[in-house]
Amino acid sequence: MVAQADAAVFRPVRTGNPFEETVERLLQAIKLGVVGPGERLPAERDLAARLNVSRVTLREAIHALTEAGYVESRRGRYGGTFVNEQLPAPRRTPARKLARDLGAGLDDALILRAVLETGAAEAAADRRLSRAERDHLQRCLDENAAASLADYRRLDSRLHLAIAELTGSPSLLSCTADVRMRLNELLDAIPLLERNIEHSNDQHAAIVAAILSGDAASARQAMQEHLSGTAALLRAFLA
Incomplete structure (x- = not known):
């Protein structure tokens, strides 16, 4: 990740729809290549602070993206949330x-x-x-x-x-x-x-x-x- 692009997508969400906008920010980072396949998202505490959302909201958003096939969580010393090597194919609107x-x-x-x-x-x-x-x-x-x-x-x-x-x-x-x-x-x-x-x-x-x-x-x-x-x-x- 490059610091400026990273900051551009992981900016604070607005207050009305924190879960939905957190999902939007994370997907934006993935789809625009700011965080590439196999790369790790910022640490949970840091990312929640940057997005200005609770860690509960962030975890819910990460869980949604895990179920959708975009990320996976790994435990251990080198754990965290990583972008999947194979991303879901985009849904093509006719x-x-x-x-x-x-x-x-x-x-x-x-x-x-x-x-x-x-x-x-x-x-x-x-x-x-x-x-x-x-x-x-x-x-x-x-x-x-x-x-x-x-x-x-x-x-x-x-x-x-x-x-x-x-x-x-x-x-x-x-x-x-x-x-x-x-x-x-x-x-x-x-x-x-x-x-x-x-x-x-x-x-x-x-x-x-x-x-x-x-x-x-x-x-x-x-x-x-x-x-x-x-x-x-x-x-x-x-x-």
């Missing part, structure tokens, strides 16, 4: 039903994503990055490029979050994580196309190269082109 339910939500999600992520790419390229930050971004790129179809969505999300992390803005990172969850619900309703994945990987490489070279204008343009391709596919299948 594209036509999702399109009917969305209404104007598709354009809303795509516009918000475009504003956030093109700005994030530009801001990341403008920053003077540390060696650790540069290595982390390159590692996320390499892992995404080598991902299987089953892991592609999670590692793609992780790469986009890594770019948002590099802006140094926790608020932007939190917003990016939230809109990415909305986007993944849409993407799960359409097929993964190998040609599109190849094209996306090339675009990812161009975005990362621009960020690492400090070329803010090129980073913004490369991200815009990438997001436009995703938007075109979504509109083709859903609009």
Whole structure:
């Protein structure tokens, strides 16, 4: 886990629905790759404090995710709650039903994503990055490029979050994580196309190269082109 993305998803829940929102936060961390398969969630006491929920509520949420197949609890010196190596397949909502339910939500999600992520790419390229930050971004790129179809969505999300992390803005990172969850619900309703994945990987490489070279204008343009391709596919299948 990376500290900034970790903080973005494990932020305090609101008071109205603590159990439901705790489940949402934990699932967000898992589905966006902030805590990967086989990795351990933060310690219970620490996680409950960060989410601002009781340990009873946290345990109930973890129990629900255990029954759903996302995590397992281990006892002993090296115990804790770990993300399962094999995660449940996403439930795919039929594209036509999702399109009917969305209404104007598709354009809303795509516009918000475009504003956030093109700005994030530009801001990341403008920053003077540390060696650790540069290595982390390159590692996320390499892992995404080598991902299987089953892991592609999670590692793609992780790469986009890594770019948002590099802006140094926790608020932007939190917003990016939230809109990415909305986007993944849409993407799960359409097929993964190998040609599109190849094209996306090339675009990812161009975005990362621009960020690492400090070329803010090129980073913004490369991200815009990438997001436009995703938007075109979504509109083709859903609009």
